[in-house]
Amino acid sequence: MQLLKEAIREKGNVLSNDVLKVDHFLNHQVDTNLMIAIGLEFAKRFENEKITKVLTIESSGIAPSLMAANKLDVPLIFARKKKSLTMNNNVFVSQVYSFTKRETNDITVSKDFLQENDRVLIIDDFLANGQAAKGLIDIVKQAKAEVAGFGIVIEKSFQDGREQLIDAGYRVESLARIHSLENGQVHFVDELAK
Numbered sequence: 001m002q003l004l005k006e007a008i009r010e011k012g013n014v015l016s017n018d019v020l021k022v023d024h025f026l027n028h029q030v031d032t033n034l035m036i037a038i039g040l041e042f043a044k045r046f047e048n049e050k051i052t053k054v055l056t057i058e059s060s061g062i063a064p065s066l067m068a069a070n071k072l073d074v075p076l077i078f079a080r081k082k083k084s085l086t087m088n089n090n091v092f093v094s095q096v097y098s099f100t101k102r103e104t105n106d107i108t109v110s111k112d113f114l115q116e117n118d119r120v121l122i123i124d125d126f127l128a129n130g131q132a133a134k135g136l137i138d139i140v141k142q143a144k145a146e147v148a149g150f151g152i153v154i155e156k157s158f159q160d161g162r163e164q165l166i167d168a169g170y171r172v173e174s175l176a177r178i179h180s181l182e183n184g185q186v187h188f189v190d191e192l193a194k
């Protein structure tokens, strides 16, 4: 997605060979026009998949998911990273190791919001080693619902998350695929041969 690639090039900061900071438009300050465009693109790519719910993780997954769910005319659910006092024990729980925080956290979704006949589109801001994706798949499976595919804003293709999801048979739609972040430069997969 050209707009997104331009934002990454112009406003992203390469922190190391494997971490990209995008606080200017996605992870802290949010570019709402870009988020709307991203959401519409996800909705277009999954329009024939009979999606009944969009599932993401708080907090950075919410902005790019909102318009996708709106356009697909389905609810958006975000998994919580901290169990709220108002949540009872009627929840699905899974464990996710965070690539950026280097810690394992429980993620929680109320059983009220995922049912057996749901076809779920999972959306997240980044795909790195696939840990967040794995936790969300686990929650969908606990609900006996079905994962219809993944919408990823930024895939770091040099890490193995994508491969794991493809090997497990899932459809993965990533709007920007990064081949490498070496020497402080962003190189996209589709620009390699150019």
Ligand code: 5GP
Binding pocket: 018, 019, 020, 021, 022, 027, 060, 097, 098, 099, 100, 124, 125, 126, 127, 128, 129, 130, 131, 132, 133, 156, 161
């Ligand atoms: P994974 O679970 O696939 O290993 O990592 C994905 C999660 O870690 C995303 O939800 C995202 O929050 C975070 N993450 C992974 N890599 C990066 C990165 O390079 N930059 C930022 N900002 N977040 C990342």
